[in-house]
Amino acid sequence: MPKNKGKGGKNRRRGKNEGEEKRELIFKEDGQEYAQVLRMLGNGRLDAQCIDGVKRLCHIRGKMRKKVWVSTGDIILVGLRDFQDEKADVILKYNADEARSLKAYGELPDNIRVNDAEPLDAEENENDAFFDFEDIENVIEEI
Template sequence: MPKNKGKGGKNRKRGKNEADDEKRELVFKEDGQEYAQVLRMLGNGRCEAMCIDGTKRLCHIRGKMHKKVWIAAGDIILVGLRDYQDDKADVILKYMPDEARLLKAYGELPDTTRLNEGIGAGLDEEDDATANDYIEFEDEDIDKI
């Protein structure tokens, strides 16, 4: 049998965490980059995102982030625009929720951008407070059952 030269299998790699807890410097967009909000995940390392400039783009998650940085619908990301394809872009960075709030406070993101909830939900904050997901029974109704 061949001698094992590695230090473990996939479970060892899965447990590895590259110190995500530490604070990192806030990265602003440069020339050829744009902020975007993920509309939906498509699989195969791709997502559909609405850029701040109003264009919906198909975004490719770069290999360095693949299976290390998890992106979900509603996340704020930084995409690199392509010179030769305007409808496609590359995901460069995912902003943490506190970083996204800072970007909005600095005026980098428009005030209409919704940060806290996913796009797929489709509910406004006012709808959540008034929606009743339960039925209230009275004592007489329970006796009839």
Template sequence: MPKNKGKGGKNRRRGKNENEGAKRELILKEDGQEYAQVLKMLGNGRLEAMCFDGTKRLAHIRGKLRKRQWINTQDIILVGLRDYQDAKADVIMKYNSDEARRLKNMGHLPESVNVVDGNEVEDDIFFDNESDENSEDEIAPQPYQPIISSESESDTDEDSD
């Protein structure tokens, strides 16, 4: 059979139309909207967000953002507040790290907020390659002690049969 030499079908077209470098207009909050930081992803298009007015709200990701823009913990989002339910909100948009930094410099976000870059990987795992000689995990070698059986014991076993 012939070898697969290249990409066939639409696979070669998929990576072509990527325009990550395009700058978009910075959207500021209006009446009935608030900036928030994502605390926890709950699943099913819901998340727990800490709004910068001091309240923790359950936010719902609207359908337009659901598959197009992935929201992670520590992201800065804009939520629309509900008039009839103060504990719930709707996610209007997600700010990328550059936009969040610009909002912080303009004074719209508090100084205590730490803006996380999307490409920054946070690892809490540290490996230690040093080995200690007096480690508790190691088992000390035991001296060899052969088991000696006496002939009288083997004779009594044969007599009982």
């Protein structure tokens, strides 16, 4: 039987919630842009709609992988590439409070819904999943 070599399993090595403390709000600089995640593609990549109106394929940098979990609807800061305009690199993920602060400072436009599952370019259709029970009764009576 193997000997126990440590003081616990891998959960102990992971540590507690280290990202809980408040951090300073980081604004965009030259060569950077704010974006909202449209969908996750896997393999450390995602589609993002940038604030400048361009949809880009973004790559999550290695320092963020398996430490910062990015999901659909999140507000992120991306570093633009000089040689490829349709691709970018994810530099930072803003939490909900930071994204609301960016919106309050006027960095993000008003049409963005902060950390919502519906990205900014999602189209809303009134008849998607709504129906009226009275209409169903009328259809049944006609049959």
